[in-house]
Amino acid sequence: MPVNLLAPDPASLHPVPGVRWGVTMAGVRKANRRDLSVIALDAGASVAGVFTQNRFCAAPVQLCREHLASGTEVRALLINTGNANAGTGADGLARARATCEALAGLMGLQAKQVLPFSTGVIMESLPVDRITAGLPAALAALDANAWGLAAEGIMTTDTIPKAASRQVQIAGKTVTVTGISKGAGMIRPNMATMLGFMATDAVIAPALLQSLVTQAADQSFNRITIDGDTSTNDSFVLIATQQAGHAAIESLDSADGQILREAVFAVARELAQAIVRDGEGATKFIAVKVSGGRDEAECKLAAYAIAHSPLVKTAFFASDPNLGRILAAVGYAGIADLDQALIDLHLDDVHVVHQGGRRAEYREEDGQRVMKQSEITVHVNLNRGPASTTVWTCDLSHDYVTINADYRS
Amino acid sequence: MPVNLLAPDPASLHPVPGVRWGVTMAGVRKANRRDLSVIALDAGASVAGVFTQNRFCAAPVQLCREHLASGTEVRALLINTGNANAGTGADGLARARATCEALAGLMGLQAKQVLPFSTGVIMESLPVDRITAGLPAALAALDANAWGLAAEGIMTTDTIPKAASRQVQIAGKTVTVTGISKGAGMIRPNMATMLGFMATDAVIAPALLQSLVTQAADQSFNRITIDGDTSTNDSFVLIATQQAGHAAIESLDSADGQILREAVFAVARELAQAIVRDGEGATKFIAVKVSGGRDEAECKLAAYAIAHSPLVKTAFFASDPNLGRILAAVGYAGIADLDQALIDLHLDDVHVVHQGGRRAEYREEDGQRVMKQSEITVHVNLNRGPASTTVWTCDLSHDYVTINADYRS
Numbered sequence: 001m002p003v004n005l006l007a008p009d010p011a012s013l014h015p016v017p018g019v020r021w022g023v024t025m026a027g028v029r030k031a032n033r034r035d036l037s038v039i040a041l042d043a044g045a046s047v048a049g050v051f052t053q054n055r056f057c058a059a060p061v062q063l064c065r066e067h068l069a070s071g072t073e074v075r076a077l078l079i080n081t082g083n084a085n086a087g088t089g090a091d092g093l094a095r096a097r098a099t100c101e102a103l104a105g106l107m108g109l110q111a112k113q114v115l116p117f118s119t120g121v122i123m124e125s126l127p128v129d130r131i132t133a134g135l136p137a138a139l140a141a142l143d144a145n146a147w148g149l150a151a152e153g154i155m156t157t158d159t160i161p162k163a164a165s166r167q168v169q170i171a172g173k174t175v176t177v178t179g180i181s182k183g184a185g186m187i188r189p190n191m192a193t194m195l196g197f198m199a200t201d202a203v204i205a206p207a208l209l210q211s212l213v214t215q216a217a218d219q220s221f222n223r224i225t226i227d228g229d230t231s232t233n234d235s236f237v238l239i240a241t242q243q244a245g246h247a248a249i250e251s252l253d254s255a256d257g258q259i260l261r262e263a264v265f266a267v268a269r270e271l272a273q274a275i276v277r278d279g280e281g282a283t284k285f286i287a288v289k290v291s292g293g294r295d296e297a298e299c300k301l302a303a304y305a306i307a308h309s310p311l312v313k314t315a316f317f318a319s320d321p322n323l324g325r326i327l328a329a330v331g332y333a334g335i336a337d338l339d340q341a342l343i344d345l346h347l348d349d350v351h352v353v354h355q356g357g358r359r360a361e362y363r364e365e366d367g368q369r370v371m372k373q374s375e376i377t378v379h380v381n382l383n384r385g386p387a388s389t390t391v392w393t394c395d396l397s398h399d400y401v402t403i404n405a406d407y408r409s
Numbered sequence: 410m411p412v413n414l415l416a417p418d419p420a421s422l423h424p425v426p427g428v429r430w431g432v433t434m435a436g437v438r439k440a441n442r443r444d445l446s447v448i449a450l451d452a453g454a455s456v457a458g459v460f461t462q463n464r465f466c467a468a469p470v471q472l473c474r475e476h477l478a479s480g481t482e483v484r485a486l487l488i489n490t491g492n493a494n495a496g497t498g499a500d501g502l503a504r505a506r507a508t509c510e511a512l513a514g515l516m517g518l519q520a521k522q523v524l525p526f527s528t529g530v531i532m533e534s535l536p537v538d539r540i541t542a543g544l545p546a547a548l549a550a551l552d553a554n555a556w557g558l559a560a561e562g563i564m565t566t567d568t569i570p571k572a573a574s575r576q577v578q579i580a581g582k583t584v585t586v587t588g589i590s591k592g593a594g595m596i597r598p599n600m601a602t603m604l605g606f607m608a609t610d611a612v613i614a615p616a617l618l619q620s621l622v623t624q625a626a627d628q629s630f631n632r633i634t635i636d637g638d639t640s641t642n643d644s645f646v647l648i649a650t651q652q653a654g655h656a657a658i659e660s661l662d663s664a665d666g667q668i669l670r671e672a673v674f675a676v677a678r679e680l681a682q683a684i685v686r687d688g689e690g691a692t693k694f695i696a697v698k699v700s701g702g703r704d705e706a707e708c709k710l711a712a713y714a715i716a717h718s719p720l721v722k723t724a725f726f727a728s729d730p731n732l733g734r735i736l737a738a739v740g741y742a743g744i745a746d747l748d749q750a751l752i753d754l755h756l757d758d759v760h761v762v763h764q765g766g767r768r769a770e771y772r773e774e775d776g777q778r779v780m781k782q783s784e785i786t787v788h789v790n791l792n793r794g795p796a797s798t799t800v801w802t803c804d805l806s807h808d809y810v811t812i813n814a815d816y817r818s
Binding site (some may be wrong): 054084088230308311314315318328329374393404 | 493500513530595727749766805
């Protein structure tokens with residue numbers, strides 16, 4: 001059961017002029033599920049992306065990087081579930097290339113104008129034939145109003161599709177930002193998550209788009225973790241179709257740039273948090289805030305140590321205020337000269353630890369009350385500097401084990 | 410159910426001349442369990458230890474370091490379960506000091522001649538009164554043949570006591586090495602585990618003992634992980650009572666030094682592996698070997714990434730050869746310039762991956778056969794250098810979640 005997350009109302013997902021989705025069933029791994037999606041872009045769109053830092057990055061990620069680096073205008077994205085095409089060596093690269101060529105052929109494009117994305121089981125051969133056989137149906141289905149279908153079409157172990165949409169006014173024009181994401185396990189993105197697609201019709205200098213997507217990832221997908229396993233296929237793409245009709249944004253710090261940035265961040269954050277809310281087996285949504293660090297890096301070390309600790313995560317699952325486990329995680333986070341005698345710990349509004357020790361006034365009932373909530377903020381103050389950060393995670397339940405022990409069967 | 414681990418036969422545990430254990434029930438947390446142990450050492454023994462690197466180290470760990478640094482001869486160790494006395498601030502330190510003073514008073518020692526050890530729940534006040542009330546019974550029970558009782562007396566979530574013993578001949582004299590350990594969760598020792606106690610009657614230059622215990626930890630307790638959570642209380646102590654009657658070992662590289670070192674390593678490794686075999690919820694014992702690294706550090710990064718991955722661990726639990734998860738873990742291990750195209754993966758004798766991709770000859774049935782075993786070796790060859798390492802871990806099962814969701818109840 002996802003934590004306070006509902007399937008998006010398709011009517012709430014504003015189409016983005018210049019972007020059409022075609023979603024179909026190709027039987028990549030299982031029959032009768034939407035597993036193949038195509039995004040067709042009007043000419044003139046700009047595309048930027050961030051990709052997994054996993055050294056075992058999947059063949060499609062390698063091709064995305066290659067095609068984006070070529071500087072050729074991207075006109076289509078091709079996404080399959082059911083097979084990650086990772087750990088597949090040179091053969092996997094050739095297979096990914098073959099699917100790009102097939103779609104390019106049908107659309108009258110060059111292969112490098114297609115960006116491929118795959119998600120699913122690692123280390124199995126991509127079924128090129130089934131994918132190419134499904135392409136005509138995907139193209140026939142192209143529709144600007146298919147964001148909801150697309151959110152469903154990229155799911156794997158997700159229990160619920162994830163989408164978000166905003167409209168803002170820029171220089172008197174309505175500008176749309178709409179996105180979808182997927183992911184529920186192998187989630188500890190490091191640059192992006194597997195997978196996020198966002199589009200806007202904003203008019204923005206193409207050179208700014210990479211900066212915007214990187215900043216957005218850093219404020220959203222790079223702040224979440226479910227199991228600490230960085231995927232081989234993480235990809236987060238931002239498309240700007242440039243069709244909204246306002247004067248081009250030439251700086252993200254301009255008034256218009258800030259409006260767009262905030263809208264992009266808001267959608268990205270909602271999509272990223274949706275992944276945590278639908279984390280495999282999740283019963284709780286947990287924000288881990290670490291403040292008082294000397295720099296953000298050490299705040300992140302502590303926040304991720306807490307967010308990855310199986311002991312902390314099982315305590316949340318049990319609603320057990322066994323909060324010493326949080327202190328232990330801070331202690332082994334790798335902050336070499338940390339002084340435990342400075343640490344404060346709050347659980348929502350409950351002040352649990354002061355100067356490294358349990359407060360005399362802390363009552364277990366108060367911790368218990370917060371632990372029973374479905375949304376909880378853990379706040380650790382290192383009290384040694386001005387920096388802070390927040391990451392979002394979920395608990396570790398029996399269902400996580402069940403899902404991952406059964407994933408392939 | 411521990412993995413291929415039986416309770417030690419008390420008769421197999423050779424006493425170490427100069428070492429006596431007294432074990433009793435003090436009701437530290439629960440009634441009717443052995444939870445308080447004292448080691449009394451004859452005069453002339455040397456003691457060295459390694460302790461947790463967790464910055465939130467427990468009060469007793471802080472006192473151990475202080476007392477060892479004082480250079481005063483250690484004559485007693487005091488160990489309680491049921492309460493870790495960690496995350497307890499200045500009050501915890503005062504309470505640990507009070508227990509040392511109480512034992513010292515009964516034994517006619519100075520407080521700094523006592524090393525304290527605590528294990529159990531974090532962030533609760535140590536019940537000094539119950540511990541001091543139990544000391545006379547522990548002292549009355551002192552016995553050189555109580556290693557088996559002591560192994561039981563230091564257990565927390567362990568399901569089985571852990572002990573090992575060896576005898577070797579050094580210069581015509583029989584030398585004994587005997588040890589006990591405990592631990593089943595919050596296990597990712599970084600210098601030592603919580604807790605290991607070993608003693609030998611070997612005659613060894615006291616200056617060598619710290620080096621020997623550090624090397625032994627590095628070959629044993631520093632190579633295991635259950636959940637990646639480094640405890641606040643990890644402590645591993647090696648005692649040399651100097652009573653075996655042979656000429657003193659002045660170098661660990663001498664013939665006699667090597668005999669002793671191998672015996673110490675063998676006992677330490679057996680104790681460390683016993684902790685993994687009894688890992689919370691463990692159903693499989695897994696050795697993760699990484700070879701072909703440029704240095705041992707990068708081999709460790711990869712080995713621990715595999716050993717900590719919840720996805721890898723649940724696949725082992727399910728006996729599912731979903732081995733791409735192992736590649737993904739190697740990929741995010743943090744080896745910045747790793748070339749995936751060089752990687753080989755073996756599962757026991759089955760060659761699964763070559764040059765970063767699944768071998769055409771690999772058959773899923775072969776992977777399945779190995780995954781069903783209770784003991785499995787994962788071997789990743791990075792093929793870029795001469796270094797290698799091995800760490801030991803266990804799988805992640807439903808019982809891990811159950812145990813850690815229920816630990817305090």
